[in-house]
Amino acid sequence: MDVPDSARTARLDRWEQRMEVPLFVASLLFLGCYAFHVLADGTRPFWHDLTLAVTLATWVLFAADYAVRLVLSGQRLRFLRTHWLDTAVVVLPLLRPLRMVKVYTALQKRRGEPRLSLHVRVMTYAGLTAGLLGFAGALTVWQSERSAPDATIRSFGDAVWWTCATLTTVGFGDVTPVTPWGRTVAVAMMACGLALLGAVTGSFSSWLLQVFDREDEETERPPGS
Structure with a gap:
């Protein structure tokens, strides 16, 4: 059964509001762990492994959020064009900290x-x-x-x-x-x-x-x- 566009939009908006803070925290974690991994030379391998695991977990969170929003929107390929920044954030980890800017504009x-x-x-x-x-x-x-x-x-x-x-x-x-x-x-x-x-x-x-x-x-x- 087809879902009306208004219902899809409402569900998508609710999901994005719920994920706003978790994605913001994930962006902070990614940037901090990535900076530690690059700059902290001479530390124990355990800490480097831990920071790599956290950065991977943030990528999984962003990818899962992107997949859920893609399904909720019902737009398929059009979603990739209208949400190009989110697409780039999933593909290129370098852009992941830009999620913090989205939260700032919402605040x-x-x-x-x-x-x-x-x-x-x-x-x-x-x-x-x-x-x-x-x-x-x-x-x-x-x-x-x-x-x-x-x-x-x-x-x-x-x-x-x-x-x-x-x-x-x-x-x-x-x-x-x-x-x-x-x-x-x-x-x-x-x-x-x-x-x-x-x-x-x-x-x-x-x-x-x-x-x-x-x-x-x-x-x-x-x-x-």
């Missing part, structure tokens, strides 16, 4: 209305995304490059510096990834950097135009009107 709403203006929300979203993506990208690049014999990224600090230069599209070129996986991450970071920079610049420009328009209207308005 900014009160009585169904956003607490912040559209332009501020876009800039805040882009800023949080850049920070989380940059940290995860630096971890991934450092993990790939530190064992390469001809690597120019020789410390995690170099990886952070390279990430900042890449996301801001500056690209100094003093340190660059040399491994295939490191360069793959670099291409993704370049694309994300262009998109985020464009979103922030466009929102800021639009906000300035609105401010100037309001000032012009107040200047041209007759006294006492």
Whole structure:
């Protein structure tokens, strides 16, 4: 028996509300465990095995959530297009911390209305995304490059510096990834950097135009009107 679209939407909304906090916690766990696994050299193998197990468990949770929402939506292939970020998060663990940004935007709403203006929300979203993506990208690049014999990224600090230069599209070129996986991450970071920079610049420009328009209207308005 076919389920009405309204019922499917209601069930999907309830599921997403229930999973909001667990997925947020899973994102925090993934980022913390992944950072520990990459940066904590010289620790006991037990702790590395434990962090790997936790990161795998977070992936299982995200995959299970994605499968449930795919079934509840009844959209099949269309769900992959309309929920492209969730699809990417399941396929690419590097993007998993971005789930924290979704929770942040949900917390900014009160009585169904956003607490912040559209332009501020876009800039805040882009800023949080850049920070989380940059940290995860630096971890991934450092993990790939530190064992390469001809690597120019020789410390995690170099990886952070390279990430900042890449996301801001500056690209100094003093340190660059040399491994295939490191360069793959670099291409993704370049694309994300262009998109985020464009979103922030466009929102800021639009906000300035609105401010100037309001000032012009107040200047041209007759006294006492």
